[in-house]
Amino acid sequence: MVSENEIRPAPEVLEPPKAAFRVVEDDVVRTDLASRREVKYVFPCGDVAKLRGLLNGSGRRLVHNKPVSTVRSIYFDDVQLSACRANIDGVSRRKKVRLRWYDSLAPGQDLFFEIKWRNNRITGKHRLQLQAQQPITDLPYRQIVDELLGVLPASFVGELLPSNEPIVIVEYKREHFESREANLRATLDYDLAFYDQTGKRHISTAFPYRLPNVVVLEGKFPVGCEQDLKNLLHPLSPRIAPFSKYVHGCHLLGLLPMSF
Template identity: 60%
Template sequence: MIASTDNAIAKPFELIDLGTSRSDLTSRREIKYAFPQMDVGKLRRLLETNCRRLIHNNSVSVVRSIYFDDVRLSACRANLDGLRSRRKLRLRWYDSLKPGTDFFFEIKWRDNRITGKHRLQIRAADALENITYSQIRHNLEAMIPDYLIRDLTTNSEPIVIVQYNREHFTSDDGLRMTLDYDLTYYDQTGRQMISTSFPRRLEGLVVLEGKTPIGREAELRRWLHPFSPRVGRCSKYVYGCCQLGLIHASEL
C-alpha cells in the first residue's frame, strides 16, 4: 500500500537543538583531577559538604560516547603531544547501553587553556544501534551545519565507546564539578555497527572535572580541601586508546 502523501516523510536525522540554550558550553575553563585507586564515597561526601548535588534524570548518570578519529589517531596524538589547539568528535547518549533515537553530536575543542563544545541534539528515525556507521556519517553530513563538516570528514573512523558513571555538583555562584568513575571501554575499530561486546574496565580511576567561567579556576580547589590533587590532562578517550592497545601505557 502506498503511503499517503499528506504525511511528511521522516528524515533519517532531525536537528532538535543547536545547543544555543547552553551558553556555559561555548567558552570555559575545564580542569581535571585524577585519583588512582580512590574511594568514590570519600570524594562524594566531600563534594556534598562543600557544594550541592545536581540531579538530572537520575542521581547517577551513565554516560556513553562513541569517539571518532582518523586512522593515525590524530586526535589522540594531539592530546598526548599537548597541542594547544585540538578538537575531538563524539556521539553521546545517556543511561542506556546502546543509543536509541535521541543522541548528541559533539565537537569538543581546546584553544590554549580555553575549552568549549559544539553540542547538537539529534533525533533519528530509527534507533542508532540499528544503523551502520557509514550510514550514520552519511546522515550527519546531510544535516549538520557547514562549519562542522570538516570535523566529520577528518574524523571518520569509530574508535571506542567510553562509558562511565557521572555525578553532578554545583555551587550557588556557578561553579560546576562532575565526579566520574567506573570507566569501561568497548572497541569499535573495524566495526560496521555499534558494538557493546567485550567490555574492558579501567579499575580504580576516579576523575573530577571542574567547569568554571574563565578567571575563576582557583576557586575549585576549595571544594577539594583537604585533598591536594594534581591537575592532569586525563583524557578518557586517550585512556581508552591505551586500554585497546592502540597506544602504549608509557605514552600516557
C-alpha cells in the first residue's frame, strides 16, 4: 500500500505523432515556373550524344547537383483518369498533380509537390518543396495522401482532393541546357520508364515498362521567344509533337484503351 507521503511518478505524456512531411519552400515566386511556353520534340531513336553536342554548341549546359539527373514522379488522378483524358482530348485548361524526387529509386528526404497547369499554349508550375520526416516507402498511399493534405496550402489541397489516386510513377534521365542569353532553357529526357501504381498499397518500383530509345527535347521559354529556340536548335528543324509522359505511361501500362 502506498503511503500518503510517497511520491508517485508523473503520468507519461504522449507526444503527438510527427507529421510525415514538412514544408520547406514555395517555388511559386520563380518566374521561370510561373508562366511560359513549352514545346516538345520527340526523337523515337534519338542520339543523345549528338543532341547534347548540338545544345552545348549553341548554348551551354546547366548542372543541378549532377550533370545527369534521374527524375521520378508519382502522378495522381481520379479513378476515371480525368487529367489523363483531358490531355488526350486537348482540353485547353487542364492540370496534373504529382509528387517528384530526384536521383534515388525510392523517395528520399527531399521531395516536391507540383501542380503543372496549361492554359491554351501557356504553361506553368506551382511547386512546393517538402522534407520527409520519416521513410515515405513505409507509409501506405492513403496515409501519404492524408499527410500531404495536412501540410499543403489550401489552394494545393483543392487540387489534390479530387485527384488523390496514385496512377503511375514516371522515371527518366534529364540533362539541362540554356541559351547563351539565358532567356530560354532546354532539357533532354531519355531512358524513360513507367511503373503502374493502380491498386498498390505502397509505392512500388517493380516491373517497369521501359522506353530506352525515345528521346524528348523540351524547350521552355517566355512568350515571344520562339525564334530563340529555333536558333538554339539550328541546324536541326524538328517538328513540334505533343508528348505527355504521364499519358504515355497510362497507355503503355494498359490503363487506357489502345485507340487513345
